[in-house]
Amino acid sequence: MLYLWAITLLWAFSFSLIGVYLAGQVDTYFAVLSRVVLATVVFLPWLLRHQVAPKIAAQLMGIGAIQLGLMYLFYYQSFLLLSVPEVLIFTIFTPVYITLLHDLLEGRFHRRYLLSALLAIAGAAVMRWNNLNDDFWLGFLVVQGANLCFASGQVLYKYRLAHWPAATQPAQHTIFGWFYVGALLIVLPAWLLLGQPQYPTTELQWGILLWLGIVASGLGYFLWNLGATKVNSGQLATMNNALIPAGLLVNLLLWNRDTDVLRLSIGAGILLLALWLVSSNKKPYQR
Numbered sequence: 001m002l003y004l005w006a007i008t009l010l011w012a013f014s015f016s017l018i019g020v021y022l023a024g025q026v027d028t029y030f031a032v033l034s035r036v037v038l039a040t041v042v043f044l045p046w047l048l049r050h051q052v053a054p055k056i057a058a059q060l061m062g063i064g065a066i067q068l069g070l071m072y073l074f075y076y077q078s079f080l081l082l083s084v085p086e087v088l089i090f091t092i093f094t095p096v097y098i099t100l101l102h103d104l105l106e107g108r109f110h111r112r113y114l115l116s117a118l119l120a121i122a123g124a125a126v127m128r129w130n131n132l133n134d135d136f137w138l139g140f141l142v143v144q145g146a147n148l149c150f151a152s153g154q155v156l157y158k159y160r161l162a163h164w165p166a167a168t169q170p171a172q173h174t175i176f177g178w179f180y181v182g183a184l185l186i187v188l189p190a191w192l193l194l195g196q197p198q199y200p201t202t203e204l205q206w207g208i209l210l211w212l213g214i215v216a217s218g219l220g221y222f223l224w225n226l227g228a229t230k231v232n233s234g235q236l237a238t239m240n241n242a243l244i245p246a247g248l249l250v251n252l253l254l255w256n257r258d259t260d261v262l263r264l265s266i267g268a269g270i271l272l273l274a275l276w277l278v279s280s281n282k283k284p285y286q287r
Contacts, residue, residue: 004231009246032072046285060160069186072187148241158229172226244267
């Protein structure tokens with residue numbers, strides 16, 4: 001859980017940084033490409049030094065293409081349609097996707113985990129559900145595309161590692177570079193085909209792109225997926241919604257957005273209840 005909590009705090013800043021400084025000012029596809037390229041560079045030393053079976057590399061690339069490549073294309077577009085709080089609110093459905101996809105892969109159904117995910121949705125919904133703009137439905141669908149990609153990648157990575165024989169499983173940091181290579185195979189063609197010559201114009205924007213690429217993506221996705229392999233699927237589903245109060249709190253404190261603190265507190269309390277529900281299981285399902 002420590003990894004998931006740490007990256008939750010780290011990613012809490014990403015929503016506002018993208019929504020305030022990049023959306024509508026820097027080409028979406030260039031911003032996405034820069035993040036993935038920088039993240040790939042972070043893991044390039046291990047990628048070059050450690051050989052991986054082609055089948056494993058292909059599987060990791062496929063997961064990265066979904067969880068990071070496709071997700072980013074949806075995610076950045078959503079900031080052109082919605083405000084930061086709206087994007088945050090629409091991510092509340094990710095836990096349901098995680099719970100159901102994981103149970104589908106394992107051929108079983110865990111009511112406790114689904115209840116936890118539904119509680120997490122309720123908690124997030126309490127926090128902010130106010131006036132939405134005219135792009136509500138399109139923005140909603142775009143965010144759901146991002147949610148589904150993010151959920152699928154987490155579940156597939158967790159499932160792959162759980163079914164990898166312990167005797168032959170390498171340290172995860174030595175193979176994770178293939179995850180970013182897979183994402184690169186999606187975002188590079190997207191930029192070449194759809195990108196516009198709208199590049200950062202200030203040092204602040206370049207600095208944000210460096211931070212998002214090296215830290216939020218390079219470090220963040222590795223530690224998040226590493227943490228996903230160490231918790232049960234119910235905890236993973238619930239932690240996905242912990243990003244919402246964290247992101248709203250950062251948005252409130254640093255950018256003075258209108259946020260109902262009382263509703264934020266009540267919603268956070270419901271999220272903690274959902275997390276306790278799955279954490280209190282003495283023998284959690286670890287796959």
